[in-house]
Amino acid sequence: MNQRTVMMTFLDTSLLSLMLFSCLNFAVSSSLYSSTCQLQKQFDLNGMNKPGDVIIGGIFRLHFFPAYPDLSFTSEPQQPTCYSFDIMGFRQAQTMAFAIDEINKNSNLLPNVTLGYSLYDNCVQLGIAFRAALTLVSGQEEQVTLEENCVGNPPVLGIVGDSSSTRTIAISTILSSYRVPLVSYFATCSCLSDRQKFPSFFRTIPSDAFQVNAMIQILKHFGWTWAGLLISDNDYGFHAARSFHSDLVPAGGGCLAYTEILPRVYDPAELERIVDVMRKSTARVVIVFASQSRMLNLMKEVVRQNVTGLQWIASEAWISVISLQMPQFMPYLGGTLGISIRRGEIPGLRDFLLQICPDLHHNNTHGNSMVNQFWEHTFQCRFAPPPAGWVEAGGELCTGQEVIENVETDFLDVSNLRPEYNVYKAVYALAYALDDMLQCEPGRGPFSNNTCAHLQRLEPWQLMHYLEKVNFTTKFGDRVSFDENGDALPIYDIMNWVWLPDGRTKVQRVGEVKRSAFKGEELTLDEDKIFWNFESKQPPWSVCSESCPPGTRMARKKGEPECCFDCVPCSEGKISNSTDSMECMSCPEDFWSSPQCDHCVPKKTEFLSYHEPLGICLTTTSLLGTCICGVVLGIFIHHHSTPIVRANNSELSFLLLVSLKFCFLCSLLFIGRPRLWTCQLRHAAFGISFVLCVSCILVKTMVVLAVFRASKPGGESSLKWFGAVQQRGTVLVLTSVQAAICTVWLVSASPVPHKNTQYHSDKIVYECAVGSTVGFAVLLGYIGLLAVLSCLLAFLARNLPDSFNEAKLITFSMLIFCAVWVAFVPAYISSPGKYADAVEVFAILASSFGLLMALFGPKCYIILLRPERNTKKAIMGRGSDT
Structure with a gap:
């Protein structure tokens, strides 16, 4: 299944690359006969834009599903249509708009430069996300006049996105060829840290490698050396599994009792088999690297078979999913520990969200269709004619703040900003890099002949140089910088699902794990706050074999994982003075092992004594x-x-x-x-x-x-x-x-x-x-x-x-x-x-x-x-x- 996913990604990437090459080839061919190039067809994309001196692109999940028209090849192909509006994805897009608006108001950052944005919907589909990326880097002009000396800035100088590792891999493969910076706020696959394959990729979210290390730290902290692993059949799951298998044992975190792939669609037979493996295994800890939908399918079978007594470890993909925090699931998922994106605070964001107004007169012409779709989704109404009670202002009809405030939605809840906080940091990273680039002194620049970049003609690859060196601190107190692989300094919050007596669920922060430049990885846990969903109210015990006490050594069981072993007593003259010793050490020449073989004692001396x-x-x-x-x-x-x-x-x-x-x-x-x-x-x-x-x-x-x-x-x-x-x-x-x-x-x-x-x-x-x-x-x-x-x-x-x-x-x-x-x-x-x-x-x-x-x-x-x-x-x- 891994090879099929990689092959599909490769084919999609190759096909779209071929389309891009064909377009460029057509443009060159047309120039032999005309001084203008004309697009064959514009992509019909949902999005928002705002003009500015420099444009930053963004790709967000604004809808959940696409609908593809039938391909009869007897008429002109129609563009796919996206449906099922995503409120939280829209809030992430609005966070980028807010960050750009905040930067434009800041006289100390990018003075005399106005940032604009172009944000597009990926519709959770690789093909649509790829169209959005090509549109951002090539523009939407129907005609381009060819001149001998091209001047002006590119359509976008950098892109914030995408939210999926698979889509980001495909997009970054193309953008890296042109050194267009891509700063992701949610793509965590450790494979993206390969600077040879993705030289222009950056991210403000830690990679899965650190997420795996964070989970290993938790396993080590509680002594869980025997755990099961459930993954999805995509880059996110496969790279996580590879990291676990390569890092778990060397780090001393234990072994995996089993590794199972959750089916992409609901498959009762396969799910029954997986849950049966979980039920029969002696591992009491289950780690899940999968999406919300796969986890929901799994929990249906867990409930049906009534498999309790498991300690779940959640990846960031589903630790905050509300649909899993239902009363019917809590007897099984209560006490879940998981890794969550760092929570941050963005002052002023809520007020910005309250000012969102529909564009009644220019519904789709300026690319701000998302705002109207948000209002349609929220109030389930259309804007022709305008609703009563609206006040016309500046050619647009806006409501008072109390209209949105009275809507029961999570849209305005800014107390738990996690992906949004990463979006916010990604925009500011691009802004600080651009500010450093524009402050370059002529004759002291980093480019050829010590030149500097000019506002009238900026190149994305020039921004890359400064993006690698960016270093700033957010208002929340987090330092943002990128290492040699484009990864930010990693930090995760550790969350715990608390099952309250009244049946409600509360997700609380019980610690954090981070990596500092001086101390390495640090795990901080407040164990008194952790809710354990067991009768003992204590952490479970999950090991394949009990620890070998001092005086014994571990003897591996043939054909079984390394955590399954027998404890063999040390032979005479040898000792082991620690738990789980791999070998017994020989005592010095004048010493011998104690009866318990846990320390060396001086040898008895023998000679013909006067006292015997x-x-x-x-x-x-x-x-x-x-x-x-x-x-x-x-x-x-x-x-x-x-x-x-x-x-x-x-x-x-x-x-x-x-x-x-x-x-x-x-x-x-x-x-x-x-x-x-x-x-x-x-x-x-x-x-x-x-x-x-x-x-x-x-x-x-x-x-x-x-x-x-x-x-x-x-x-x-x-x-x-x-x-x-x-x-x-x-x-x-x-x-x-x-x-x-x-x-x-x-x-x-x-x-x-x-x-x-x-x-x-x-x-x-x-x-x-x-x-x-x-x-x-x-x-x-x-x-x-x-x-x-x-x-x-x-x-x-x-x-x-x-x-x-x-x-x-x-x-x-x-x-x-x-x-x-x-x-x-x-x-x-x-x-x-x-x-x-x-x-x-x-x-x-x-x-x-x-x-x-x-x-x-x-x-x-x-x-x-x-x-x-x-x-x-x-x-x-x-x-x-x-």
């Missing part, structure tokens, strides 16, 4: 082992002279107890939050302490084997290698090797504290990174080497006589030691975080306790509980003293 049960148990065990070592050492010192203490080098026993004490204490370095010094010290202390411990055991084992060998014939020489000095030296050398390994490790790749987030995403595990795995492996390997060597030597001495039972104790202790550390390796590797430290501490404590109990348990038993066996005789009874 596991840490307390290990610490207690470590201190207990240290204390036992101290007790054993005290016992041995106290009984240092007894044979069992002196057996097998008591000095190594004391050193072994000290090393075991260090082993117990070094486990404490693995508990608590890792620090740099604890990380560096823990493994070094652990490695050196255990090497010292194992070295003592190794030397003890070697001494046992040496003594046993010396007890055999010829083996006395072996003892010289295992004297006290050699034993101390061996322990020192073996321990120094481990110290060297630790030093190289700490210098080359020292262990450092590390925040590990690999084990648990929501926790930070503090641990000591070993730095060099090779260094750690060499440290453990060296301990293991000495332990295995001690175990093998002790194993070789397992069959020694009972007098040398120290070897059995060493064998048993080293088996425990090796078993613990063999089990440690896989357990350590598989344990995450603090449990790895706990495994290492457990291994240290277990092996230390194993050595302590296996090596010193039996001796302490004898010393404390069986002292009779702690004698040289008892020991010698089992063999020689070692």
Whole structure:
């Protein structure tokens, strides 16, 4: 339907352009044979005119319908006849006449210049409006004498009109070719803002683009993200729909549940389908961009199906239509919000309207037929003979003001001037542009060679230059200027239909939306004044999907509009802290999502702490082992002279107890939050302490084997290698090797504290990174080497006589030691975080306790509980003293 409308407009425009070209071509051809051009036929147009130095044209809707004669092509075609007089359109035309009359009386604006006007009827038809436009730009003279040098002004310098976007598009397409300014007071199609296609078009009414933006602002204000759209099948409707579809979602205003085209004529089946779509939709808000007649047809079906509970949003085309404010419609349309043209005040207009008099003697000859038709329509009478009681004045018969005042009509109601106010601003815009043009100083003009325009020969394209720069303020306080697209600074009133208890309807202003040069679009609403036609007396709720709370994100439903979505909880480690988030944001490295996933919280920290049960148990065990070592050492010192203490080098026993004490204490370095010094010290202390411990055991084992060998014939020489000095030296050398390994490790790749987030995403595990795995492996390997060597030597001495039972104790202790550390390796590797430290501490404590109990348990038993066996005789009874 859109393509058909565009095609019809294009064909009408092309046809009339062809007619204009034919007329011009005929005029040129006639000039070859004659010095005059003669019009083939004058258009018979309804209108009004007034002479002046400069003429401004106007096109208004003065009738509603045309009647076209039959086209038989057997006789001369007759002109169409317009009928059904439009009072409000006539008032708009009279507003232009008043504005020109007011300008002529203003000595500060266009002094010494008299403005005139030529106003014609468009009869709500493109063809008739096009005829009016061609008549305005070409004139109505029956004969035009051709001269070599044409002088004088064109028939009109600019035109005010039209009231329809479709007609204005067609008219402006032709007028723009000749740069004739066209200032519309009612054409709102956003397509007319295209300066490439319509370079001479201006308007004092905001475009539909701003009207759509204004409605989007209202939708956003009330949180209505789900709305239906009804449009008419013309430029007005299609461009509005295009603007909604392109601007609604990016502006955050929501989505359209459906878009339907209202039929041009009453179509019960189609209307029933459209209303059924509205009734079944979950959208409670309905936006309508359509004319009065289409809206009336729609409401008939709405009433028939009794579809209530809808919030209507009206475009300026029908927000002020009285025929829709009927009692039968108010249960459905009550509470309607809509965009209305800015209301203005025009002082003196009412008095001007009261002075309208019929032209009894010159009914149609001077083109003022509209005045007489107004009187005929108002009083339903003819003017021949004149009515009684009229007073003849100046060749015309006029009534007193009380005659019009007593007529119940909206004609004189100037309290709600909206289209008229735009007409008023359009006339003044042309006047101010003309005034600026005539004030040009010679030699400083904007045209070629710095010339200025002259009153005797003005060109419409010259007026264009000044019209683009016009800037003035009306008496009502509104500033009028045009942007680069010919659009005025937009401002709309927001209207609300109030359904009063007595059944009457009141249309009240509840706010405004405007665009300023500095603040952008501003919406002002007085919500306390808005009437809501719902039981709750509150705004309705119209959404496709409820808003997603913080902690969730919006997941689009496939195949559905963007406003229809599911709310998906954010995954762990991600949050959304606002409503209707499209994505969840990842928390910073050291933070994690809260349980509600609406904010980030610091991650929990994990390490083997002194305050947790596991840490307390290990610490207690470590201190207990240290204390036992101290007790054993005290016992041995106290009984240092007894044979069992002196057996097998008591000095190594004391050193072994000290090393075991260090082993117990070094486990404490693995508990608590890792620090740099604890990380560096823990493994070094652990490695050196255990090497010292194992070295003592190794030397003890070697001494046992040496003594046993010396007890055999010829083996006395072996003892010289295992004297006290050699034993101390061996322990020192073996321990120094481990110290060297630790030093190289700490210098080359020292262990450092590390925040590990690999084990648990929501926790930070503090641990000591070993730095060099090779260094750690060499440290453990060296301990293991000495332990295995001690175990093998002790194993070789397992069959020694009972007098040398120290070897059995060493064998048993080293088996425990090796078993613990063999089990440690896989357990350590598989344990995450603090449990790895706990495994290492457990291994240290277990092996230390194993050595302590296996090596010193039996001796302490004898010393404390069986002292009779702690004698040289008892020991010698089992063999020689070692």
